[in-house]
């Protein structure tokens with residue numbers, strides 16, 4: 001896996017596949033158009049004087065992270081550096097006060113990487129703390145000043161974004177004259193838990209249920225990639241070679 005908080009399903013192929021469905025929502029279709037235009041950006045077609053800034057905001061399970069992952073992939077495919085990470089974790093690792101080397105290295109990376117995709121900003125639709133607002137605004141403003149590309153993904157919307165991330169970060173984003181997409185509608189994420197036979201299960205059925213040998217031998221999906229700053233730092237170093 002080539003990056004931090006990246007679900008293997010969040011990639012360009014999956015995004016194109018969703019975009020080609022006849023019943024794809026307008027939100028995803030337009031979002032995908034922006035992702036596609038990033039290719040033009042690499043071919044020098046687009047003129048992005050202010051740097052590339054993108055905001056994907058709105059409802060849960062509408063494909064925002066999938067599109068974010070597709071952008072991450074495009075950057076890597078063009079030999080650029082890219083990091084996709086959840087804001088809370090990023091903030092924890094890069095701006096915690098223990099001052100160890102990894103954190104300083106991570107902080108430097110997120111400030112200088114060609115593309116930074118910040119996912120789950122204001123997760124749970126909670127407003128950032130003043131500390132986080134300050135860190136986010138400094139990060140966005142410094143990246144915009146250097147014309148480094150940034151994507152912000154959030155469940156907030158046009159009405160709540162400014163309050164949620166703080167005015168300074170909000171204005172920093174506007175400096176990009178960003179592409180902004182609002183995702184609206186029911187989630188596409190599977191809402192039901194299913195057992196190995198594809199039958200819906202409920203959590204109450206699992207209470208005190210012992211692990212059966214059958215479960216141990218059933219083929220499993222590969223585990224989700226676990227995020228560890230060390231992993232991606234090694235990779236990020238490779239990018240700079």
Ligand SMILES: Nc1ncnc2c1ncn2[C@@H]1O[C@H](COP(=O)(O)OP(=O)(O)OP(=O)(O)O)[C@@H](O)[C@H]1O
Nearest residue numbers: 018024025028059060061062063064065066188189
């Ligand atoms: N427009 C769509 N049509 C069909 N399936 C979709 C669409 N958008 C997303 N999906 C599927 O829904 C699931 C959730 O997508 P994703 O994680 O990208 O959503 P999200 O907007 O980032 O959600 P959240 O806000 O909860 O993080 C994925 O399995 C994805 O493939």
Ligand SMILES: [Mg+2]
Nearest residue numbers: 064065066119
């Ligand atoms: Mg998401």
